[in-house]
Amino acid sequence: DIQMTQSPSSLSASVGDRVTITCQASQDISNYLNWYQQKPGKAPKLLIYDASNLETGVPSRFSGSGSGTDFTFTISSLQPEDIATYYCQQYDNLPRYTFGQGTKLEIK
Amino acid sequence: QVQLQESGPGLVKPSQTLSLTCTVSGGSISSGSYYWSWIRQPAGKGLEWIGRIYTSGSTNYNPSLKSRVTISVDTSKNQFSLKLSSVTAADTAVYYCARDPLEGYYFDYWGQGTLVTVSS
Numbered sequence: 306d307i308q309m310t311q312s313p314s315s316l317s318a319s320v321g322d323r324v325t326i327t328c329q330a331s332q333d334i335s336n337y338l339n340w341y342q343q344k345p346g347k348a349p350k351l352l353i354y355d356a357s358n359l360e361t362g363v364p365s366r367f368s369g370s371g372s373g374t375d376f377t378f379t380i381s382s383l384q385p386e387d388i389a390t391y392y393c394q395q396y397d398n399l400p401r402y403t404f405g406q407g408t409k410l411e412i413k
Numbered sequence: 414q415v416q417l418q419e420s421g422p423g424l425v426k427p428s429q430t431l432s433l434t435c436t437v438s439g440g441s442i443s444s445g446s447y448y449w450s451w452i453r454q455p456a457g458k459g460l461e462w463i464g465r466i467y468t469s470g471s472t473n474y475n476p477s478l479k480s481r482v483t484i485s486v487d488t489s490k491n492q493f494s495l496k497l498s499s500v501t502a503a504d505t506a507v508y509y510c511a512r513d514p515l516e517g518y519y520f521d522y523w524g525q526g527t528l529v530t531v532s533s
Contacts, residue, residue: 339519348509348523349460355517392460396518400473402450402462 307331307397311405317413324380326408328393333373337396340369340378343407344389352391353378388412415439417510417524425504425531431497435510435524436490443468443488448513450520451484451495453506461506465513466493500531 308331318324328338336356341349351360353369356376366381380387393405421433435449442449450465464474466484474482483496497504507528511520 337518341520348511348526349520350523351519351521354519354521360521394460394519399476400465400518401475402518404460404462407459 307334307395307403309393309395309403309405311393311408313408314406315409315411317411318383319413320383320385322383324383324387324410326378326391326393328371328376328378328395328405330374330376330395334395334397336372338369338371338376339394340367341392341394342387342389343392349392383410383412385412415512415522417512417522419508419510419524419527421527421529423528423530425500425529426533427501427531428499431495431500431504431529431531433495433508433510433527433529434492435494436492437512438491442486442491442493446515448515449486449493450511450513452509452511452520452523453504454509454526455503455506463495463497463508502531505529505531 310329312327338356340353342352343349352363352367356371357369368379370377391408396402416438418436425431448465451463454460464482464484466472466486472484481498486493507526509526510524512522513520
């Protein structure tokens with residue numbers, strides 16, 4: 306089984322800060338890594354697919370990078386509306402989809 | 414704009430079968446360009462993929478749930494369905510249906526989710 310380790314589990318930052326979340330896979334997953342934003346009581350929303358591609362309509366302050374086992378999600382300038390929980394998600398050839406444990410982002 | 418909507422009982426007794434349906438609007442489930450998945454999320458916890466179906470009826474399930482899960486599709490109604498048997502309190506969760514592009518391995522459209530509670 307491929308294990309996903311997402312960190313940190315929670316994060317407090319100020320408006321305007323640069324925020325970074327990481328996701329590490331236990332084995333090479335190429336670029337099969339995606340990032341979602343989930344606000345309370347809502348379904349997750351796709352932000353980044355295939356590690357670095359910005360989903361249509363998503364603000365450019367969101368970005369993703371990485372390949373293989375190490376991936377990074379960045380918000381270049383935190384906005385109040387970005388308060389949410391963020392999840393990474395990987396795909397393996399079983400096939401199976403696995404989500405990271407989530408990062409709860411709060412305003413300082 | 415594609416929309417997905419889950420429906421089904423919000424309360425299921427232990428040992429019984431949980432049954433949910435996802436109705437797709439704004440696009441045809443038979444287009445052949447997508448998989449259709451079920452994902453769940455216990456309160457305050459993370460997301461767990463349950464399984465997916467293709468328009469042909471071909472399915473893939475999470476190995477951890479495979480023995481209890483059946484996903485089916487009704488193209489005439491533009492719906493796909495989930496059955497989870499022998500439920501326990503651990504199956505209490507918000508259940509989402511979602512769309513997964515054939516060329517990608519992500520979920521680009523989600524239903525709003527429906528809470529299913531397992532309790533006697």
